[in-house]
Every structure is written in structure tokens, then in C-alpha cells.
Amino acid sequence: MTGKPDLRGPLAIMASRGAAALALLYAGMRAYWALGGQALLDSVGVGERLLSDSLLPPPTLVLAALAIAALPIGLLRSRFRRALLIPTWIAVAALAARGIAGLLLLHPLRDAVAPMDTAATMALAVYSPIFLLWSALLSGSAILSRTH
Numbered sequence: 113m114t115g116k117p118d119l120r121g122p123l124a125i126m127a128s129r130g131a132a133a134l135a136l137l138y139a140g141m142r143a144y145w146a147l148g149g150q151a152l153l154d155s156v157g158v159g160e161r162l163l164s165d166s167l168l169p170p171p172t173l174v175l176a177a178l179a180i181a182a183l184p185i186g187l188l189r190s191r192f193r194r195a196l197l198i199p200t201w202i203a204v205a206a207l208a209a210r211g212i213a214g215l216l217l218l219h220p221l222r223d224a225v226a227p228m229d230t231a232a233t234m235a236l237a238v239y240s241p242i243f244l245l246w247s248a249l250l251s252g253s254a255i256l257s258r259t260h
Contacts, residue, residue: 124256128184131249134242135181139174146170180207184253193257200254207247214240 183200186192214236 120256120258124188124253127249127252127256128188131184131246131253132181134246134249135177138246139177139181142170142177143174146174180250184250184257187253187257197254200250204247204251204254207243207250211240211243211247214243 179199180203183196183203186196187200218233218236218240
């Protein structure tokens with residue numbers, strides 16, 4: 113024993129709570145829009161809608177986000193951890209791909225796709241790093257929740 117405290121447990125809890133909070137925020141926002149809400153919808157540009165709505169319909173996005181919210185909580189339970197690792201890493205890869213794709217659309221190569229207005233550019237600049245943060249927190253939860 114080196115005398116240093118093991119911080120994996122508290123860090124795993126913080127990463128899990130952060131990932132779950134972002135997932136619930138995203139699910140709530142998508143559910144609100146799917147039910148016809150208009151608040152903050154203008155902040156989501158054409159590129160953001162193209163990246164998310166073209167892959168899955170809005171109700172499916174809400175259900176997927178709720179399932180992703182349950183993953184970090186389940187990872188903290190040792191008997192469920194192994195069963196949840198594969199879906200967790202799939203979610204990490206999907207969230208990271210979404211964040212990177214959004215950031216790549218900000219690059220000058222974005223002229224190859226439909227022109228984007230200022231609101232769409234700002235939406236990608238704000239929302240894409242959030243997906244990367246969500247991916248990082250979820251991967252941190254998977255790594256740090258490992259029991260020894």
C-alpha cells in the first residue's frame with residue numbers, strides 16, 4: 113500500500129453522473145421537440161438536424177438517449193457491468209463520431225455540402241463538443257468502474 117487513496121470509485125461516480133445527466137438533458141430536449149416544442153429549436157442549425165434526424169427518427173433518438181443514460185448507472189453495478197460494456201462502447205463510438213462529424217463540418221471542407229448559415233455554424237460549434245464530452249464521460253465511466 114502506497115498510502116495514496118484510490119480515486120477510481122469517486123471518479124467513476126462523477127463520470128457516470130455526468131454522462132447520465134447529458135443523456136437525460138438530450139433526451140428531454142429531443143422529447144420536447146418531438147412533441148412540438150419550439151424553444152431552442154432555432155439554435156439547432158441545418159447541419160445539426162441533418163446529422164441527427166437523418167439517422168434516426170426523433171422518438172427513436174429519445175429512446176436511445178434514455179438507454180444511454182442507463183448505461184453508466186448500470187456500469188457501477190458489478191453484476192451488470194460485463195453485459196453493458198459492449199453497448200457502452202458502441203454508444204461511446206457513436207457519440208464521438210457525431211461530435212467529430214459536427215466539428216468537421218465547421219472545417220473549410222463544409223463547402224462541399226450545402227451552405228450553412230451563421231446559426232447552423234454556431235449550433236455545430238456548440239453542440240458538437242457536447243457530444244465529445246458526453247462520449248468522454250461515458251468512456252471514463254466504463255474504464256473507471258472496473259473492479260479489481
